Every structure is written in C-alpha cells, then in structure tokens.
Amino acid sequence: MQVLMVEDEVRLADTVSRGLVAEGFVVDIVHDGAEGLEQARSRDYDVIILDIMLPSLNGYDVCRELRAAGVWTPVLMLTAKDGEYDQVDAFDLGADDYLTKPFSFVVLVARLRALVRRGAPERPTVLQVGDLTLDPATRVVRRCETDIELTPREFGLLHYLMRNPDDVVSKLEILQGVWDLNYEGDENVVEVYVGYLRRKIDQPFGRRSIQTVRGVGYRLSGHGDGRP
Numbered sequence: 001m002q003v004l005m006v007e008d009e010v011r012l013a014d015t016v017s018r019g020l021v022a023e024g025f026v027v028d029i030v031h032d033g034a035e036g037l038e039q040a041r042s043r044d045y046d047v048i049i050l051d052i053m054l055p056s057l058n059g060y061d062v063c064r065e066l067r068a069a070g071v072w073t074p075v076l077m078l079t080a081k082d083g084e085y086d087q088v089d090a091f092d093l094g095a096d097d098y099l100t101k102p103f104s105f106v107v108l109v110a111r112l113r114a115l116v117r118r119g120a121p122e123r124p125t126v127l128q129v130g131d132l133t134l135d136p137a138t139r140v141v142r143r144c145e146t147d148i149e150l151t152p153r154e155f156g157l158l159h160y161l162m163r164n165p166d167d168v169v170s171k172l173e174i175l176q177g178v179w180d181l182n183y184e185g186d187e188n189v190v191e192v193y194v195g196y197l198r199r200k201i202d203q204p205f206g207r208r209s210i211q212t213v214r215g216v217g218y219r220l221s222g223h224g225d226g227r228p
Helices: 010-022 033-042 059-068 084-092 105-118 152-163 171-179 189-205
Strands: 002-006 026-030 047-050 075-079 097-100 127-129 132-135 140-143 146-148 210-213 217-220
Touching: 002 010, 002 033, 010 026, 010 105, 026 033, 033 047, 033 059, 047 059, 047 105, 059 075, 059 084, 075 105, 084 097, 084 152, 084 171, 097 105, 127 152, 132 152, 140 189, 146 189, 152 171, 152 189, 152 217, 171 189, 171 217, 189 210
Parallel strands: 002 026, 002 047, 047 075, 075 097
Antiparallel strands: 127 132, 132 140, 140 146, 210 217
16 A cells, blocks of 8 residues: 655654554655645555645645645645644545544554545535535635635535535534534534524525524525525
C-alpha cells in the first residue's frame, strides 16, 4: 500500500514511516506543503497523511487543490489542531479522516487500512440542489448566480444538507455530521443555524428550500419553492 506522508516534523515523520513500513506500507515523505501537493498530483497513492501546519502551503490548501484538480486519493489529516472548527474545515475541504496529535499508532494504522479498503470513489466537485450550488473545494455558494457568504458552521450545515437532498435528517444526525460525535450541548443549536441559513440562502431569493418536518428534523428540497 503506497502512502504519501506530508509532515514537517522530521523526527515524527521518520518514526511513523518506520512503523508503517514494518506494517507493510510503502511510504514517501515530504516536509513541505507545495512539494506534497506536487507529489500527490504526479504519483498514484492509496492514501495520504497530511499535516495542517506546513511550510509554503498549509494542509487545508493542499487538500482543496487536490480535490479541485480531481485527485480523490483518501486523505487523513494528522495534526495538533484539535478544535471542532478545524475538523469541520478539513472535512468541508475534502478530507476523509482526522486524527489529532498525540495519537495512537495502532489507531493510525487501523484508520489508514480502513481508508484504503474504502478506496477513492470520485466525488462531484460541485453540489447542486435546484438553483443552489456549493463547491466544497473553493467554498463558494451560489443561488441564481449570486454568491452567498457563509460562516464555516453555516457552510458545514449546508454542505451536509446538500449531500442528502430531499432526505429528512434529524437534529442528532446533523450534530454528528456537522458538529462533533462527542458534542454535548443543546441540540437546539441546529435550529438556530437553520434559521441563519434560511436568512441567507432562502429569504433573499423568495425560496423555502429548507423545510422543517415536525418531530423529525429538516429537509433540503430540490424544488425552488420548497415543495416536498
């Protein structure tokens, strides 16, 4: 299994590489974001381990550029950045998994093998529901050719709804998909952010695309007028 590791901590990269080689992986190491991007574009890998804080080009930009170029190699972000917004940003930009430092090597190996088994199915670069579009790589959202500015959390929520068009999703499903599996706050925060989204993507355009399904959750309708 071919692995590209983009990590600027030389000692950590060497230690992880030796462990992965002992587990049967073939590992290439680069310590610079721009070099990692070029390497990932020019060679076929089964999986990429990508740090976020890198010289010349950070991991977010590397992942964004790869997805924009149609490179769908599974990406595991391995980073000291453990904030929930950091993780949301990584997934929004196309990362497949996220592991924070310090980490268990056994867990790292298990996650890499899971990503390799899952493979790299091509994903659409732009999501579209009715006349609403969202580009995960460039983070551009448009309705009727008009750009819409969203916060990272609003973008994550819309991205989740657009991946499940016309499906009813519960508040719990949204929390797990957009916030964090270990989130312990009030689930009504979802209702608050749905309100924020409606004021940005629906109301200015005379749309009702985000529907409330009482007692169940929310649905993003593919019909411009919000009809089921």
